Amino acid sequence: MLRFLSLRLGRSLLTLVLVVTFAFVVLRLSGDPALLIMSADAPPEAIAAFRRAWGLDDPLWVQYVRYFGAIFQGDLGNSMRDGRSAISLVGERIPATLALTVPALLIKLCLGIPAGVYAALHRNSLADRAVMLLAVAGFTVPSFVLGLLLVLLFAVQLGWLPSGGQESWRHAILPVITLGLGGAAVLARFTRSAMLEVLGQPYMRTALAKGVPWGVAVRGHALPNAAIPTVTIVGFMIGSLLAGAVVVESVFSWPGVGRLLVVAVANRDLAVVQAILLLVAATMITANLVVDLLYGVLDPRLRNGMRGTA
Amino acid sequence: MMTHRRSLLLGAGGALGLSTLPRFAIAQGDNRPSIAIAVQKISNSNTLEVLREQSNVGERVLFSSLWEGLIGRDWLGGLGAVPELATEWKRISDQVVELKLRPGVKFHNGDEMTAEDVVFSFGPERMFGDTNPTAQGRTISVSGDRIPTRAGRDLPAEVPAVARRSWPALERVEIVDKHTVRFHNATPDVTLEGRLSRYGSQIISKRGYIEAETWFEWARKPILTGPYKVAEFRPDQVLRLVAHDEYWGGRPPLREIRFIEVPEVSARINMLRSGEVQFACDIPPDQIEGVEGDRRFEVQGGTILNHRLTCFDKNHPQLVDPRVRRAFTHAIDRQAIVDSLWSGRTVVPKGLQWEYYGDMFVADWAVPNYDPAEAQRLLKEAGYKGDPIPYRLLNNYYTNQTPTAQVLVEMWKQVGLNVQIEMKENWSQLLSREPGRAVRDWSNSAPFNDPVSSIVNQHGPNGQQQQVGEWSNEEMNRISVELETSTDRARRKQVFRRMLEICEREDPAYTVLHQNATFTAKRRDIGWKAAPAFAMDFRAGNWKG
Numbered sequence: 037m038l039r040f041l042s043l044r045l046g047r048s049l050l051t052l053v054l055v056v057t058f059a060f061v062v063l064r065l066s067g068d069p070a071l072l073i074m075s076a077d078a079p080p081e082a083i084a085a086f087r088r089a090w091g092l093d094d095p096l097w098v099q100y101v102r103y104f105g106a107i108f109q110g111d112l113g114n115s116m117r118d119g120r121s122a123i124s125l126v127g128e129r130i131p132a133t134l135a136l137t138v139p140a141l142l143i144k145l146c147l148g149i150p151a152g153v154y155a156a157l158h159r160n161s162l163a164d165r166a167v168m169l170l171a172v173a174g175f176t177v178p179s180f181v182l183g184l185l186l187v188l189l190f191a192v193q194l195g196w197l198p199s200g201g202q203e204s205w206r207h208a209i210l211p212v213i214t215l216g217l218g219g220a221a222v223l224a225r226f227t228r229s230a231m232l233e234v235l236g237q238p239y240m241r242t243a244l245a246k247g248v249p250w251g252v253a254v255r256g257h258a259l260p261n262a263a264i265p266t267v268t269i270v271g272f273m274i275g276s277l278l279a280g281a282v283v284v285e286s287v288f289s290w291p292g293v294g295r296l297l298v299v300a301v302a303n304r305d306l307a308v309v310q311a312i313l314l315l316v317a318a319t320m321i322t323a324n325l326v327v328d329l330l331y332g333v334l335d336p337r338l339r340n341g342m343r344g345t346a
Numbered sequence: 347m348m349t350h351r352r353s354l355l356l357g358a359g360g361a362l363g364l365s366t367l368p369r370f371a372i373a374q375g376d377n378r379p380s381i382a383i384a385v386q387k388i389s390n391s392n393t394l395e396v397l398r399e400q401s402n403v404g405e406r407v408l409f410s411s412l413w414e415g416l417i418g419r420d421w422l423g424g425l426g427a428v429p430e431l432a433t434e435w436k437r438i439s440d441q442v443v444e445l446k447l448r449p450g451v452k453f454h455n456g457d458e459m460t461a462e463d464v465v466f467s468f469g470p471e472r473m474f475g476d477t478n479p480t481a482q483g484r485t486i487s488v489s490g491d492r493i494p495t496r497a498g499r500d501l502p503a504e505v506p507a508v509a510r511r512s513w514p515a516l517e518r519v520e521i522v523d524k525h526t527v528r529f530h531n532a533t534p535d536v537t538l539e540g541r542l543s544r545y546g547s548q549i550i551s552k553r554g555y556i557e558a559e560t561w562f563e564w565a566r567k568p569i570l571t572g573p574y575k576v577a578e579f580r581p582d583q584v585l586r587l588v589a590h591d592e593y594w595g596g597r598p599p600l601r602e603i604r605f606i607e608v609p610e611v612s613a614r615i616n617m618l619r620s621g622e623v624q625f626a627c628d629i630p631p632d633q634i635e636g637v638e639g640d641r642r643f644e645v646q647g648g649t650i651l652n653h654r655l656t657c658f659d660k661n662h663p664q665l666v667d668p669r670v671r672r673a674f675t676h677a678i679d680r681q682a683i684v685d686s687l688w689s690g691r692t693v694v695p696k697g698l699q700w701e702y703y704g705d706m707f708v709a710d711w712a713v714p715n716y717d718p719a720e721a722q723r724l725l726k727e728a729g730y731k732g733d734p735i736p737y738r739l740l741n742n743y744y745t746n747q748t749p750t751a752q753v754l755v756e757m758w759k760q761v762g763l764n765v766q767i768e769m770k771e772n773w774s775q776l777l778s779r780e781p782g783r784a785v786r787d788w789s790n791s792a793p794f795n796d797p798v799s800s801i802v803n804q805h806g807p808n809g810q811q812q813q814v815g816e817w818s819n820e821e822m823n824r825i826s827v828e829l830e831t832s833t834d835r836a837r838r839k840q841v842f843r844r845m846l847e848i849c850e851r852e853d854p855a856y857t858v859l860h861q862n863a864t865f866t867a868k869r870r871d872i873g874w875k876a877a878p879a880f881a882m883d884f885r886a887g888n889w890k891g
Contacts, residue, residue, distance in 0.1 A: 068774035076773040078400040079511035080813035085503035119562035191620040289608040291583040
């Protein structure tokens with residue numbers, strides 16, 4: 037078990053280094069922060085002064101080494117645009133993003149999993165087709181289209197809810213629904229597929245042939261076995277809690293991490309982009325680790341496999 | 347126990363009453379409306395400091411609500427110079443201007459503006475840092491009092507650079523008395539008054555700056571003289587301004603103005619239609635009809651002090667011959683672009699100049715005429731064989747940029763030019779010196795009412811085109827210095843005409859396409875007029891709620 041965890045940790049650190057390096061190279065080679073932050077209309081002297089002040093006129097490898105050295109000392113740098121430390125800028129935006137993504141995750145779980153299970157248990161019924169129709173629609177309609185449709189209906193036509201901004205809890209309703217419905221559709225489809233596969237397994241037939249009641253067989257055998265692919269998807273969803281709302285935050289002018297990322301990338305505000313990427317990568321890696329451990333809890337065969345590698 | 351609980355309840359009730367009643371009373375006493383405005387961007391630089399926010403979008407929130415200069419602009423008139431924080435000014439010599447300050451002007455912190463604030467505004471701590479003025483290549487050393495301030499210590503390096511570009515040869519500002527100052531320039535300069543009215547020459551509170559903990563803290567809540575003051579600024583989100591009731595120009599008509607950043611155009615229009623905002627800015631021309639289809643709303647705005655250009659890199663092998671560049675300029679049917687993509691809501695200007703130049707405006711100048719036959723003749727004469735010419739393009743950085751580029755490429759194709767669009771993500775990719783730079787877009791403004799502020803500033807020896815190595819012309823560089831320093835107005839106008847001839851005809855550096863325009867959607871029942879600029883005027887004379 038210890039070896040399993042150490043391997044995963046080592047691999048995670050390598051992933052983080054690769055993410056940071058890749059972002060550094062791509063962002064620095066594809067745009068000059070001085071020109072982007074100061075704007076093309078700024079005097080050339082001002083742009084040159086900005087470059088000097090932030091060390092952007094040093095060779096790329098010098099900038100890279102300096103950046104990495106600072107990271108190892110726990111310093112993610114300052115925003116070139118804002119002047120403040122990147123980590124505090126990102127930290128300020130996290131609550132706003134979580135205020136959307138956590139309720140949206142609950143909607144996904146509460147709506148998607150039961151709908152998928154129900155559709156599988158009533159395969160080929162009218163209810164199954166209705167659930168799958170909605171799931172396909174939710175899965176294929178892009179979030180920005182769904183968001184705009186909801187705004188047109190609930191903000192412009194009915195006037196019930198605000199269309200954008202972040203001034204009260206009411207402002208969160210439409211973006212949460214937009215995020216939640218799309219994810220619920222994904223979960224419903226995966227859960228249905230997983231359940232159908234499990235329901236057709238020989239051990240289910242055996243259980244039913246032995247006289248185990250249908251409900252008990254479903255709860256005791258089908259649901260735990262079908263949970264593994266669903267848990268994988270949920271793991272991804274948890275991993276993307278911090279950066280999974282980029283489009284929705286833009287559509288609803290919600291000042292979260294996603295919007296900060298868009299602005300920071302557009303301005304090549306490297307320290308801020310890197311801070312967000314590190315945070316997102318760390319969340320994703322942690323979520324995957326937890327999912328791996330959950331596999332062991334859900335499936336004894338995998339648990340034994342992990343012990344085997346320890 | 348009961349007594350204790352009751353006293354607690356009474357105390358809590360009292361505290362609640364104390365904290366809510368006065369506010370309620372103020373709200374009842376102040377029946378001025380509050381408004382909200384949806385904008386695409388509040389500030390590119392995340393600050394509200396004119397010396398750092400060098401963009402058009404910044405102008406909208408900075409003028410005329412916050413920043414004011416000694417000489418202002420007539421925003422709703424022809425953008426000409428008008429007395430603002432100075433009531434009058436006169437020339438002492440070719441190098442010195444004296445200004446009388448308006449008495450009784452109060453800063454947002456309640457201090458009265460004096461000559462000391464003016465000197466500080468143009469001093470090293472706030473403006474010039476360690477830079478020295480230069481004139482005709484000569485560095486002029488300046489001795490001045492350096493007041494150590496916390497904000498001044500971390501003055502961003504780009505701020506002095508911007509300031510020096512605006513005031514390259516300003517030696518010092520002299521206090522004559524509490525309400526009189528003199529600006530001393532190192533060289534003769536007929537544009538000093540124009541420079542005083544330009545973006546970046548506004549007056550700040552010396553005490554406000556000194557008391558700021560950091561420069562960024564200052565730059566996010568500057569203490570100024572405008573009719574509204576900053577109550578809250580959350581970069582990339584919202585800017586909340588409240589009325590500055592001691593404003594010298596009279597009590598502002600609005601209690602509060604909120605600029606809300608809404609990047610998506612459809613979201614801005616939806617916010618207007620749902621009543622969440624009263625104004626939605628940056629409306630593309632193709633959306634105007636849709637917005638005005640609802641009789642509750644109208645779209646205002648129009649041309650601004652900004653022209654859209656196509657720029658040429660004369661070092662590209664196909665563009666070395668000026669005849670090829672001239673062919674480009676004659677192949678464009680500019681009026682067709684204005685009519686089709688702008689619904690006729692902008693105009694084709696008379697080259698890179700504006701009427702507010704006054705007597706420097708060359709009225710009989712025009713952009714090259716649309717003459718495909720002439721374009722074909724020039725290409726034949728130049729021996730152009732149809733080799734590809736790259737056109738680096740940003741995706742709608744400017745309004746209608748991509749469709750305009752597509753139309754241009756077709757027009758150029760009609761005369762035999764093989765222009766190929768290459769999409770780029772940002773300005774540094776666009777301006778990169780790597781091979782393949784030939785044609786690109788730009789826009790030029792005139793920060794003050796003289797061609798020095800535009801054609802010299804943008805295409806002269808220190809302008810962007812020459813600095814990035816796209817274009818250069820020996821005669822243009824020589825007469826740029828003359829235009830900057832000559833005091834002979836007739837000669838200056840002659841020089842300016844010659845510059846237009848060089849840059850737009852003989853050795854084209856660019857060609858002007860059309861004047862830019864900006865459109866603001868608003869509730870029709872609000873009595874407010876848009877300025878011919880990004881700036882939004884919410885002073886007493888421009889509001890009928």
